[in-house]
Amino acid sequence: MEQIINANYKKETKITDAALSRSPNAVLVPGIDTLQIVYDLFTNIRNYDTLKQPVNLVFLHGSGMNRVIWEYYVARLAEMSDNSSWFVNKIITIDQVTHGDSSVLNREKLGVNFEWSDGARDVCEVVQREFLTNHITASTAGQVKPFNIIIGHSMGGFQALSSGVLYPYLFDLIITIEPVLITHDGGKVKGPTIMPVNFYNSLKAKMDDKFETLEDYHKTIDTNSFYTRVHPEIKQRFKEFEKVQDMEGKITMKMEQRQNLICYLTLNPGAQWLLNGLSFIKAPVVNILGGVSKWCPKENEETMNRRIPIYERDVIVGGDHLVNIEMPAETLAKVIAHITIFVDKSKRVLLHDISTNQRRTKFQQDFEAFTKARVKPINLQLSKL
Secondary structure, eight states: OHHHHHHHEEEEEEEEEOOSSOOTTSBSSTTTOOOEEEEEEEEEOSOOOTTSEEEEEEEEOOTTOOGGGGHHHHHHHHHHTTTSSEEEEEEEEEEOTTSHHHHHHTTTTBOSOOOHHHHHHHHHHHHHHHHOOOSOOTTTTTSBOOEEEEEEETHHHHHHHHHHHHSTTTOSEEEEESOOSOOOOTTOOSSSOOOOHHHHHHHHHTOOOEESSHHHHHHHHHHSSTTTTSOHHHHHHHHHHHEEEOTTSOEEESSOHHHHHHHHTOSTTHHHHHHHHGGGOOSOEEEEEETTOOSSOHHHHHHHHHHOSSEEEEEETTOOTTHHHHSHHHHHHHHHHHHHHHHHHSOOOBOOOOOHHHHHHHHHHHHHHHHHHHOOSOOOOOOOO
């Protein structure tokens, strides 16, 4: 995998400040503590036909995972899009503030609240910095403007949708994989997530983060974790990335058990905000589901279908909630197919600058068309909410 990635991309690991405005208790000392995000930027180094559509992708992981689970996708995407009308321009994979390398940097600053939509704000700040072109240069003039596509699984699917609400025009296409919005909550509709004791304990039992030996670490991940059925290539990469070994040979994981549990306890009340905001998403949404998954109730998908303006459902037969890492080939094939469909029916825009006189003329023409559409001989009435 490493050889394929190095042959196709320039890989840069970057660190940046997380969004400063965060939910209460997100940090231990408000006004003092600033969280950080670690992310990888993959820039395609191969030569492509400049008339093909460039595509920027950002991948968001689910609870308890990290950015390297997507490297299976990164490695295969460059070559799998060779025969398409588009090519990969840049890819971003991110460790959320409580996960992976980000959690190591933030260890002594994290509080007891990880509002999922805060993670979406972090993502949008990174994407704006890395994907948006602020000016035309000799190398970009005349090229096709890239499409920005966000792809998220589970909690990451929630954050992909949240990004579409927070920044309606930042992403051209949103692809969710088993996104979590609605869960069984005993009839509780408003307020924070309340979890039954037995369910909390069952989750905790699969979230060991300290091990006496390397053998114990591998055995636990392989037999008593959420990752027992994960594709071996992805599982091996996950295990190597997560482990931290001390001088005595003891192992700890980068993500602390308590922060892992916090992720499962902080869906609400943020989910109510997102559910109310789904109708404001401008980008088309493709929702990829596992055919045998029962993690999310049916109301989860039904609500998305009812509230999201441009929505499509796609099912992977036999897939469970972790379909993206248990059946990555099938999931990636779906992702590529939907990107291709979107690109082929979308209008391509060339990047080019215009002179000052052209700007003035364009504004006047646009203003005349704008006012013609918005100013009409009508009687004033109270707007209906």
